[in-house]
Structures are given as C-alpha cells and as structure tokens.
Amino acid sequence: MVYFTVVKILGIESSCDETAAAVVEDGYRLLSNVVHSQIDIHAVYGGVVPEVAARSHIEVINPVINQALANANCTWDDIDAIAVTYAPGLVGSLLVGTLAARTLAITHNKPLYPIHHVEAHVYANFITAQSDTLELTLPQHQPQFPMLALIVSGGHSQLVLFRDHGDYELLGQTQDDAVGEAFDKVAKILGLPYPGGPSIATKALEGNPKAYQLPKARLQGKYDFSFSGLKTAVLRAVQREVGVDVTFPSSGLAERLDDAQKANFAASFQHTAIETLVDKAEAAYHDYSPDSVVIAGGVAASQELRRQLSDRLPLPIEYAPMSLCTDNAAMIATLGYFYAQKHQPSDPSEVSVTPSLSMTKTAWAQTRS
Ligand code: KG4
Ligand code: ZN
Numbered sequence: 001m002v003y004f005t006v007v008k009i010l011g012i013e014s015s016c017d018e019t020a021a022a023v024v025e026d027g028y029r030l031l032s033n034v035v036h037s038q039i040d041i042h043a044v045y046g047g048v049v050p051e052v053a054a055r056s057h058i059e060v061i062n063p064v065i066n067q068a069l070a071n072a073n074c075t076w077d078d079i080d081a082i083a084v085t086y087a088p089g090l091v092g093s094l095l096v097g098t099l100a101a102r103t104l105a106i107t108h109n110k111p112l113y114p115i116h117h118v119e120a121h122v123y124a125n126f127i128t129a130q131s132d133t134l135e136l137t138l139p140q141h142q143p144q145f146p147m148l149a150l151i152v153s154g155g156h157s158q159l160v161l162f163r164d165h166g167d168y169e170l171l172g173q174t175q176d177d178a179v180g181e182a183f184d185k186v187a188k189i190l191g192l193p194y195p196g197g198p199s200i201a202t203k204a205l206e207g208n209p210k211a212y213q214l215p216k217a218r219l220q221g222k223y224d225f226s227f228s229g230l231k232t233a234v235l236r237a238v239q240r241e242v243g244v245d246v247t248f249p250s251s252g253l254a255e256r257l258d259d260a261q262k263a264n265f266a267a268s269f270q271h272t273a274i275e276t277l278v279d280k281a282e283a284a285y286h287d288y289s290p291d292s293v294v295i296a297g298g299v300a301a302s303q304e305l306r307r308q309l310s311d312r313l314p315l316p317i318e319y320a321p322m323s324l325c326t327d328n329a330a331m332i333a334t335l336g337y338f339y340a341q342k343h344q345p346s347d348p349s350e351v352s353v354t355p356s357l358s359m360t361k362t363a364w365a366q367t368r369s
Contacts, residue, residue, distance in 0.1 A: 008072075009340070010079050010110075011333025012065065014057045014097030015089025015117045016154070017041075017048045020329035021068035023079070027337030028142060029129040032071035033323070033330045036060045043194045047184065054092030061100045068329070071133065076108045081345065083336025086114035087357035088155070094353035102348040111345030113336045116362045117327075118156050121296035122149045123335040124324040139318030143292035150281045152305070153297030154180035154195070157277070158359070159223045159284050165338045166367025170360050171284055172223025179273055180299045182227035186234050186269050190262050191254025197299055200266045204304070207260075207267030212237050214272040216279070223280050227273065234269050241265075270304055278308045285313055293317050300325040335364070342367050 008031070013020040017038040023031040038056050042048045069075070084101035086094065098114075105112035126142050147162040157174035177185070180197055187196025192203055214233050217226035239248055242256040257265070277299075285293060293313060295305065301322040309317060324330055343363055359365060 007080050008074065008078055009333040009336045010065070010068065010082050011115075011329035011331070011336060012061075012082065012084040012097045012101045013117070013327060013329040013332045014061065014093050015085045016093055016327060017053050017056075018327040019057045019060045019064050019097075020327060021065040022328060022330035022333050023068055023072035023074055024127065024330055024333035024337065027334050028126055029131070030127050030134060030136070030138070030330050031074070031131045032068045033134065033328060034064050034068045034071060035323070035328050036064050039195065046188055046194050048090070050090045050092055053090060054096060057093055057096035061096055065100065065104070072131070079108070079110060081111040081113060081336065081340055083113045083115045083332050083339070084351070085117045085120065085332055086351055087116050087354035087362075089117060089353075089355060091353060091355045094355060098351055098353055102351055105348040111340070112348045112351060113339050113343070114346050114351050115332045115335050115339065116357065116359055116364060117332075118151060118153070118158070118297075118359045119362060119364055120331040120335040121151055121153060121325075122160070122162070122294060123338070124296060124320045124328070124331040125294040125318075126334050126338075127320065127324060127330055136321045136323065138321060141318060143294050143318075145292075146288065146290045147292045147294060148281065148284055148288060148290040150277060150293070150295045150300075151297050152179050152277060152295065152299035154178060154184065156297060157225045157227070159280055160359075161284070161288055161290065166342060166364045168365065172221050172225065172280060174225040174227060175219060176226050176228035177231060179225070179227050179277060180297070182231045182273060183270075183299065185231050186265075189235055189238060189250050189253055190257065190265055192262070192266070195298075197302065200270055201302060201304065203263050203266035204270045207263030207265070209267040209271035211264035212268040214268055216272060216276050223284050225276060225280060227276075230269070230273060230276070234265060238265060270302075274302060274304045274308050277305065278312055281309065282312050295319065296325070298326045339364055
C-alpha cells in the first residue's frame with residue numbers, strides 16, 4: 001500500500017563519527033551530500049571516542065544540515081520529508097541526529113521517517129543520478145531484484161538476499177568481529193593510522209599478499225564469517241617475526257617491524273580478509289542466482305574487494321562511489337524515499353534511538369507488498 005509519495009527528502013546521519021546531511025530526489029537523484037568527518041579528532045586516540053563524537057555532532061549538525069539544503073538549492077518549502085538514522089550506532093551520536101530531525105520535523109511540519117543505518121548502506125547503490133554541481137561516478141542503473149547484498153562495515157559483516165524492497169532474508173553474518181573492525185585492529189598492531197581500512201589498503205600496495213600464510217575460519221553456517229581468529233593470527237605472526245613470545249603487548253610490536261614487513265603483513269591480511277568475503281558471496285551467488293550483486297558499507301570502498309569480486313562473479317557489478325560507501329546521509333534519504341512509499345511517517349515526539357537493533361528487526365524488514 002502506498003501511504004505517501006514524497007519527492008525531495010532530507011537525510012540526516014550521525015550514528016558514529018560522521019555528521020552528514022543530504023538531499024535526494026525520487027530516491028535516485030543526488031542533489032547534495034555534505035559529510036563532516038571527525039576522523040582527525042579520533043585518529044589521535046586510534047579509534048572513535050563516543051563522548052567526543054557526540055560533542056562534535058552537536059557543534060556541527062545545524063551547519064551541516066543548512067549546507068545540504070543550500071547545496072541542493074532548496075529552502076524548507078522544497079523539502080517533502082525528513083529521514084534520519086535511529087539505529088544502530090553510538091547512543092550519544094544517534095541522539096544528536098534524531099533530536100535535530102524531530103525538532104525540524106515539528107517546526108517545519110514535515111513527515112519524519114526513522115531509518116536503520118545498515119539497511120541504508122545497501123540503498124547507496126540506488127543512487128544513479130546527480131545534480132550538476134556534484135562530481136561523482138555513479139552507477140547507470142538501479143540494482144534489480146533478487147539482489148544479493150554484501151554488507152561490510154566497521155560494525156557489520158552480513159550477506160543478505162533482497163527479494164524486493166523491504167523483503168529480505170539474512171543469509172549469514174559474522175560470528176565475532178566485523179571485517180572493518182578487523183582492518184582497524186590489524187592496522188593498530190602494524191602502527192598504521194586510523195581508520196585501518198584505507199591505511200592498510202595503501203600500505204598493501206607495496207607488499208606481497210603471499211608473504212605470510214594466514215588462516216581462513218571454517219564455520220558451521222555456510223554464509224557466516226569470522227574475523228577475530230584472523231586478527232589473532234596476524235598478531236601471532238608479527239610476534240614470531242620480531243622474535244617475541246605471545247605475552248608481548250601488541251602496542252609494542254609496530255616499532256620492531258620495518259616498512260617492508262609492515263607492507264607484507266598489510267597485503268597478506270587484506271588478501272585473506274577479502275578472499276573470505278568473496279568466497280561466501282560467490283557461494284551465495286551460485287545458490288540463489290540473484291539478478292544483481294551489491295556491496296555496501298565502509299569496506300565496500302576497498303579496491304581489493306572490487307577486484308576480487310569482479311574476477312570471481314560472472315555478472316557485471318556497478319559499484320557505488322567510495323564517498324557513498326562510507327557513512328553519509330544520501331543513503332539515509334534514499335532508503336527514506338522507498339520506505340515512505342510503504343510506511344506511514346512516525347510521530348516526531350516518539351522517535352527514539354535503538355543503539356543495537358539488528359536489521360532483521362526493523363519495520364522495513366517486515367514490509368511485504
Ligand atoms: O560504514 P562505515 O563508514 O562505518 C560504519 O558504519 O562502521 O565503515 C567504516 C569501516 C572502518 O572499519 C574502515 O576501516 C573501513 O570501513 N574501510 C575500509 C576501507 N575504507 C574504509 N576497509 C577496507 N578497505 C578500505 N578501502
Ligand atoms: Zn556505516
């Protein structure tokens with residue numbers, strides 16, 4: 001049932017360390033995309049500090065929203081609805097975005113749609129056209145259903161089969177660390193800067209992916225992942241390489257490695273972590289024969305992932321640009337558009353945050369047309 005058809009949606013995202021706002025028209029045309037990253041602030045600590053993140057969101061959320069409206073050449077009169085991330089994420093960070101969205105929905109009398117961050121990552125792949133002012137290389141077509149989605153971020157590693165909008169099945173997921181988390185932890189062991197994904201990718205360019213043999217976890221679930229063992233295997237291999245025992249603290253290892261060793265560890269880890277993801281995606285592809293495959297989440301920015309997937313899957317994959325793979329609000333506005341066609345808006349005074357809500361428990365997951 002179509003409850004409400006909207007055209008221009010303002011998306012707001014603040015679930016972790018990016019404060020973002022964007023305007024998307026008809027669920028595919030990107031009119032603006034503003035992301036204020038806190039990476040420099042958290043890099044000093046080697047990871048996101050929740051209290052610091054929330055305070056930074058408070059400082060920039062209004063300017064970021066105003067900039068997104070200005071870049072889209074919109075006033076509030078042009079905006080038909082607001083979509084905001086309410087789950088999952090850091091509680092303080094989520095609160096800032098949802099409170100801003102609730103207040104704006106009330107003061108400007110706009111319908112408000114609460115959006116799940118991980119579901120929204122998948123919808124970054126539905127953005128296929130942009131305004132003249134944005135320079136991005138976007139996919140030419142929206143993905144077709146059934147669609148296999150490999151969701152790989154700092155907090156999630158999941159394989160999901162979408163039969164239609166809001167009609168999906170979780171095929172498998174990580175049993176411990178998310179793959180992005182493993183990149184971040186291994187980067188720390190190697191003394192590479194946060195966030196670990198891009199810094200490992202850069203270092204790996206100088207290294208040999210076969211230099212160290214690292215294990216791939218064997219799991220009961222055919223499409224499940226595990227990355228904690230791989231991270232520990234890197235730790236043990238580094239300890240062996242520098243000649244210390246397993247009690248030696250991981251924080252003291254990087255200074256004993258030379259540049260070539262760091263590059264070889266980065267390349268070997270990246271190769272094995274990505275191959276694990278691609279093995280499972282390939283198995284699911286052959287079992288379910290989807291019409292499209294998409295990748296989503298921060299690790300989808302990995303060139304190595306794109307290279308291995310394109311090598312191993314027989315169908316062409318249209319990848320979203322890097323800037324729409326990492327956290328942004330365009331994906332929130334895009335899912336907001338599809339969500340608004342099947343769900344009533346929420347009462348702004350009742351939208352609350354749910355920091356650890358799984359994507360299988362959302363209203364969108366219960367949608368059946
Ligand atoms: O989706 P995202 O921006 O935030 C979360 O919702 O978690 O993902 C961030 C994660 C970080 O762990 C980061 O290290 C990883 O994405 N990442 C990458 C790359 N770029 C970002 N991992 C591998 N290769 C990359 N090029
Ligand atoms: Zn994310």
